[in-house]
Amino acid sequence: MSRKREHEAEKENSERWLLTYSDLITLLMIFFVVLYSMSKVDAERFQAIAESLNKALGGGTPARIEMATSPVGPSLFQSGTPSSTTTVPGKGTDPSNTVNADQETDGENKYAGQGNTDAENMSIKGIKAKLDKFAADNGIQAKLVSSMEERGLVVSIQETLLFASGSAKIDLRAQEILQSISTVLASAPNQIRVEGHTDNLPIHTAQFPSNWELSVIRATNVVQILQHEGIAPGRLSAAGYGEYRPIASNDTSEGHDRNRRIDLIILRSKYDVTEPQQTPISAPLAPAMKATP
Template sequence: MARKKAHEEHENHERWLVSYADFITLLFAFFVVMYSISSLNEGKYKVLSQTLVAAFTGQPTAPDPIQTGQPYSNTPSVVDLPPLPRPTNIAAVPTAAHPAPGQQSGHESIPRDPVQLRLERIAQVMAARLASQIREGEVQVRITPLGVAIDIHDNLLFASGQANLSPGAQALLLRVTDVLSGLPYQIQVNGYTDDKPIHTGQFQSNWALSAMRAVSVVDMLIQQNVPPGQLVAAGYGQYHPIASNATPEGRAANRRVSIVIVSPEKPSDDALVPLVVTGQPPSGTWTIPSPITAKSPS
């Protein structure tokens, strides 16, 4: 009997796929590992670098803490608070307007310039003696960069277009001449007019009228024992107005005589404020700090 021929085993041509799949799997794992290494926490990497630097340089450094959560800020934040209730029915507490020299207040005061203090005291004395005229708006006492200025409207001193002092002018000037005679400062008398032209047999211009009015006041001060060597007379005409000449009120304000007590030093900027007196003049004895003295009013 004939022997059957065995069938030849079929050759598998796709066995390479197994090796290829293993290779792809290993390659994928390799890239995963590489990616995880490159994605290290930045904070840990910084700590590691600082540690290596300290190891090689021998200078220990404190590593910065790894930031987690919200960053902390030491900048104070603004918190809206409810407004405080305003006090009501507070009684006014009277205070001494002019404390005596050397008197201590409730808190420590900053020393002030002696020259400035004298100027303020002089202005206070003059304002007290001319309080009624100041309230009427006919006189103003103020501290300027030049010194203490006493501005007097011309109608208190002169008749219209005239340079001779009226009887009322002498009584007014007597209120301040005793103080002026005791001051060691230069006293400058300035005359001013409005812009209305004048041309008379006596005065050819506003220059002449303003200058002669200043001279008349200087003569009066000399008669009241103010040292002539301390006096200066000047006429400015209409060229230094303090108000508009377009109105009768402005022209009246520009027609004035200014008695300036010249300071040996320029006052500080915080003193360039007019002093205004309202109500009754302050009571009591007014004194001017040394070396300035004033005679008591006659």
């Protein structure tokens, strides 16, 4: 009897490896299911969640998370490929004259796949083309410059096109320029932020105690012109940065000229989540009817 029991015990122990094997197969299956689910994240929802979390945690700017596209949809895993270059027409084959392919397409490919639709990219690209043509036709392409950034289209207007030095008054010629710009901007529903910038030369007058006031009032005056020309006020906002967001060195007069500017930012729609939401105003209550005796 004892030999029979020992034989049965040995038989049972020899099959215990199947439990370990089945557990391992189950874990592998769960691991690949998780990987598959991560590779099919909804890009727009994921970007919105990331930006909301960043804002809630005190981040100054929305989080930027690169999303790569694949045949099955957006993926968190981005494959690296060598950036292609192209030669600028009319500049020969000198390697110094080659530019990145992203620059040839005005940066559209650079910011694709980050929650931006093709329709919005085409709309912003069309606005840029119209403004560039307007600047070239009027010979002001050096003072009215548009560029693509991650946040949207930035239209930078130098001070001399809009204001006299140390002034926030918009003259007739400046109003005509802003009128033409507003006609182009009215075609898109995007939010528009007007930013005022100055150089680092101090100002201290009764109207403008510092560059802060000068930059803010200039931006506000531009907003009023855009609103007067038909852009919905709910799309507009104004900000003043004074001398603290330069784009060139303040050590030269050319740098001063570049830093004294008004920037019109046509924000991409994904940044709507960081803008204050409009709260509908409830209708006033009707007066209560007085009961007749």
